Amino acid sequence: MSKTWFITGTSSGFGKELAKIVAQQDDINLVASARKMPDLDYLDEYDESKILKVILDVTDKTAINKAVDQIKDKFGQIDVLVNNAGLGYFSTIEESDMDEVKYMFDVNVFGLANVTKAVLPIMRAQKSGVIVNLSSALALTTIPTTGFYSATKYAVEGYADTLRQEVKDLGIQVMNVEPSGARTNWSGRSSEKTATKIKDYQQFSDSITSVSDSVTDAPGDPKLIAKVIFDQVSQNEVVPKHLPLGEFAYEGGLSNLSGIIDEMKSRKDISLSTDDK
Numbered sequence: 461m462s463k464t465w466f467i468t469g470t471s472s473g474f475g476k477e478l479a480k481i482v483a484q485q486d487d488i489n490l491v492a493s494a495r496k497m498p499d500l501d502y503l504d505e506y507d508e509s510k511i512l513k514v515i516l517d518v519t520d521k522t523a524i525n526k527a528v529d530q531i532k533d534k535f536g537q538i539d540v541l542v543n544n545a546g547l548g549y550f551s552t553i554e555e556s557d558m559d560e561v562k563y564m565f566d567v568n569v570f571g572l573a574n575v576t577k578a579v580l581p582i583m584r585a586q587k588s589g590v591i592v593n594l595s596s597a598l599a600l601t602t603i604p605t606t607g608f609y610s611a612t613k614y615a616v617e618g619y620a621d622t623l624r625q626e627v628k629d630l631g632i633q634v635m636n637v638e639p640s641g642a643r644t645n646w647s648g649r650s651s652e653k654t655a656t657k658i659k660d661y662q663q664f665s666d667s668i669t670s671v672s673d674s675v676t677d678a679p680g681d682p683k684l685i686a687k688v689i690f691d692q693v694s695q696n697e698v699v700p701k702h703l704p705l706g707e708f709a710y711e712g713g714l715s716n717l718s719g720i721i722d723e724m725k726s727r728k729d730i731s732l733s734t735d736d737k
């Protein structure tokens with residue numbers, strides 16, 4: 461029986477590249493979602509009987525339920541959910557506009573969680589499914605000016621690590637993908653950039669420009685990233701829990717995580733001193 465993949469945010473970037481790969485598979489149905497239907501015109505060259513295009517803003521719960529109903533009607537199942545829709549935000553913590561930060565959490569965290577909540581009943585009934593979350597290298601390590609973006613992706617990591625344990629015995633797996641900077645629209649139209657207003661943070665104004673520019677010119681190729689994600693899900697009975705992609709994710713993540721482990725070990729006595737029974 462054909463599998464069905466549901467991918468959010470397929471108008472550009474990783475989502476679009478992954479949608480194109482899935483659309484070329486004979487034995488896989490594709491549900492591609494975007495906020496604007498014309499953004500999905502690129503799918504018209506593929507077999508339309510295996511493709512469902514849905515309008516979806518992940519901050520709209522009514523639209524999420526409608527999309528999931530449409531998928532049930534057309535394909536009757538969802539085997540793979542790819543929570544890809546997301547946006548960035550470049551600012552020091554103190555200079556951040558908290559309304560903009562809250563909106564980013566609405567998309568990157570609560571949008572992802574609401575889509576997942578709508579899909580889980582289908583996967584539980586099937587007793588199978590894979591949930592793929594586009595997290596970030598910035599959930600494995602951090603740099604100045606992307607603190608609140610990291611906070612959304614760290615939230616996704618903590619949420620997903622818990623969900624994985626809760627749905628494991630129901631046949632459902634959860635994979636977090638942690639890409640390094642890649643050449644998509646993420647740092648461009650998908651990111652807010654706050655201009656430095658507080659003099660004490662002046663040193664970061666250049667870095668905001670260079671961080672965002674460096675993503676535009678980043679080493680990560682969205683086509684290669686989409687291919688690795690597709691291969692890891694379609695070729696493995698058991699998918700990886702974490703998929704760091706690119707040198708920054710791998711080296712930066714290892715350095716940060718091993719630093720935490722080293723510090724924990726060096727203060728073992730203090731850590732264990734607070735339990736009295």
Ligand SMILES: NC(=O)c1ccc[n+]([C@@H]2O[C@H](COP(=O)([O-])OP(=O)(O)OC[C@H]3O[C@@H](n4cnc5c(N)ncnc54)[C@H](OP(=O)(O)O)[C@@H]3O)[C@@H](O)[C@H]2O)c1
Nearest residue numbers: 469471472473474495517518545546641642644645646650
């Ligand atoms: N590129 C990187 O360097 C990088 C690295 C690590 C992780 N990521 C993550 O990878 C994911 C994909 O980003 P990308 O790099 O491919 O950037 P992208 O090209 O900007 O794609 C982002 C996608 O998310 C969609 N989106 C944004 N807000 C949405 C909302 N409220 N509802 C539904 N869709 C929404 C966009 O749709 P519209 O076209 O309608 O705006 C677009 O399809 C994101 O979660 C991002 O945080 C990116």
